[in-house]
Amino acid sequence: MPTTVYDPPELEPGTLRVTPLGGLGEVGRNMTTFEYEGKLLIVDCGVLFPEEHHPGVDLILPDFEPIKHRLADIVGVVLTHGHEDHIGAVPYLLKLRQDIPLIGSSLTLALTEAKLKEHRIAPYSLTVKEGQREQVGPFDLEFVAVNHSIPDALAVAIRTPAGLALATGDFKMDQLPLDDRLTDLRAFARLGEEGVDLFLVDSTNADVPGFTPLERSIGPVLDQVIAKAPRRVIVASFSSHVHRVQQVLDAAAANGRRLAFLGRSMVRNMTIAEELGYLHVPEGVLIDYKKARDLPDDRIVYMSTGSQGEPMAVLSRMANLDHAIEVGSGDTVILASSLIPGNENAVYRVIDGLTKLGANVVHRANAKVHVSGHAAAGELLYCYNILQPRNVLPVHGEYRHLNANAKLAIDTGIPADRTIVGENGTVVDLRDGVARVVGQLDLGFVYVDGSTVGEITEADLKDRRILGEEGFVSVIVVIDTATGRIISGPDIHARGVAEDDAVFEAVKPKIAAALLESVQSGVRDNHALSQIVRRTIGRWVNQSLRRRPMIVPLVIEA
Structure with a gap:
């Protein structure tokens, strides 16, 4: 059914208005606005990566149109973690108003500030950590540690006189995390006792039964693959996946190999992670990639970008023989990341190209070289039972993920009429413990194409x-x-x-x-x-x- 667009009524006093501008019906460009007493708080501001039916497009942004005329009302942007689908659009928002405060953990802000530097923007930022509370305009914010595939991720509890909203960001409940930083279920339980009026919860793995496997189960597999590799090893992952890079560094060291980073974003992000103490590089392992080419083939591991088949990323260029490193027979390529929905064809095309060149391509389908960073159905059920929220708004996922998450909420006893399966632009008002859909904005896609933003239709x-x-x-x-x-x-x-x-x-x-x-x-x-x-x-x-x-x-x- 086509979406019925209708304007919300004027916001009543004492009411919290929540409007997702991105991240619903898609995996990416996560962004949600919270409005209370004329002030706006934004949680996350990410990008969506283009698919094959977006030729020439570099990035896809959330539609800022509903807030463009209210930039002065924005009291802050909370960034839950440092992945592109949560921070990638920040430079484009700050080009509209540069002094919007950014709020996030140390690593999240460092990755965001490095991105902003490329756009020549010096932001005002507030570094927070788990357990901390901050009053930002009319919003009382409390930050809760959550475990994800990047360090320093935070959920945020947003208190106003209208009620308590809890936004998880991306999270899972790994009980043996690599950095020993657990999702803080004690804080979740405490918030549940206080009363969570609206739960905005990650849906990406809601249709996956059971529990997400442990992150540390990947390390031994990477070690075995690298140990058996006769020549060079090339590992592709997200440029911000610090945990995965740590595992590859450790496996390289254990097998007497040096490691070189490939790709500008990989070098930048891992340099930041090491400087802040989130990445621990074994002594004598890291080497500049230009010097790495002088090493014997069986003594080197390359860590690159391009795990999603992006045309200009390192791995795709290798597959197309458009990179200084020419993949050949005996080389091992490991794709150590998940498949973002919509990227399947591009990824398999890269796998085919590398296989044709003679490489042994190891990926999630034939070896356990990746686990997800998102909570599966079993973990979400735990959260619903601990929190017992009055209302639920599933976020971060395609429609099948949102629907699966809503069903989990209903199965735990949350009334169906308090479980809102929305879409980008759905306006939800929270008042007296009840969340209601009061409007549907007409939002579009904003395309970044070279130096133009929003001009491509x-x-x-x-x-x-x-x-x-x-x-x-x-x-x-x-x-x-x-x-x-x-x-x-x-x-x-x-x-x-x-x-x-x-x-x-x-x-x-x-x-x-x-x-x-x-x-x-x-x-x-x-x-x-x-x-x-x-x-x-x-x-x-x-x-x-x-x-x-x-x-x-x-x-x-x-």
């Missing part, structure tokens, strides 16, 4: 898809509009449609006849004549060549 992307899939045809005709006689042309040039432009000789008489008939019928407008040329050649190409290319006609009046 769906129509532009459709044109790009047509160009990429169906080809391009240009037609130039010089015509005497008094008589309809063609003075020059039609000159037809095509790209990606047919092997030889000579195939279009058959349609030229049809174009001439259609123009003559139109002029004799009184048509004189160049645009109208151009559309006649477009329809004539378009119909012929579709019938004769079974193609629907982009057609650009130009009728010139003599």
Whole structure:
């Protein structure tokens, strides 16, 4: 069913308004606004990575339109952790107002500030840690430690006179975490005793039964794979996955290998993590990648970006023989990360390309080289039973994830009418312990394309898809509009449609006849004549060549 768009009413005094601007119905661009007494608090501000049907797009941002005219009302942005889908859009928000305070843990802010530096933005930031409480405008914030696939992740409890909301960010309940930092279930229980009025909970693994495997179960597998590798080892992961990089560093050291980072974001993020003490590099293991090329093949491990098949990332360039390191027979490539929905084709294309070059590609489907950073159904059930929230708004996931999460909530006794499966732009008001949907905003996708932000439209992307899939045809005709006689042309040039432009000789008489008939019928407008040329050649190409290319006609009046 199509979404019914309707404006919310004016916010009543004593009511907390919650509006997700991204992250619902998708895995990425997580962003939620909380409004109370005229002030706005934002939790997370991330990006969504483009898929194959977004040709030329670099990033996809949340739609800031509902808050653009209220930038002065924003009292802060809470960043739950340092992954791109939660911090990647911060530079674009701060370009609208640079002094919006950023609130987050030490590592989260360090990764965000490094990103902002590239945009020449010096932010105002407030570093917080678990157990800390801060009053930010009318919002009383308490930060709770949660375990995730990056250190220093935090949930945030948001207190207002309207009630208590708890946003988990991304989390899981690993009982033996690599950094010994558990999800603080004691704090969850305490908040449950106080009374959680609205629970905004990570949904990414809600449709996965049981419990997410332990992160430390990956280390021995990586160690075994590296130990058996006859030549070079290349491990691809997210550039912010500190825990996974730590495991690869340890495995490299255990097997007498050096490790080199590949990719600008990997080098930047791991340098920050090491400086802050979140990454512990064994002595003598790290080496600059230029010097690493002088080492014997069986003494080196490369840690790279590109685990999602991104076209410009290191691993894709290796698969396309467009990188200084040429993958060959005997090399081992490990994809040590999850598959983000929508990236499957791109990832398998990279796997095929590397396999064709002779590499042994190890990935989640054939070895336990990755575990998720998100709570599975069993862990979510524990949270619902501990917290017993009055209302639930599943966030962070595609629709199947949100629905699965909502079902878990209902199974634990939360009434179905208090469990809201929303979408981006769903406006939820919390008052007197009851959460109600009061509006649905019309939100879109904001595309970053090179140096432009928000200028690329769906129509532009459709044109790009047509160009990429169906080809391009240009037609130039010089015509005497008094008589309809063609003075020059039609000159037809095509790209990606047919092997030889000579195939279009058959349609030229049809174009001439259609123009003559139109002029004799009184048509004189160049645009109208151009559309006649477009329809004539378009119909012929579709019938004769079974193609629907982009057609650009130009009728010139003599």
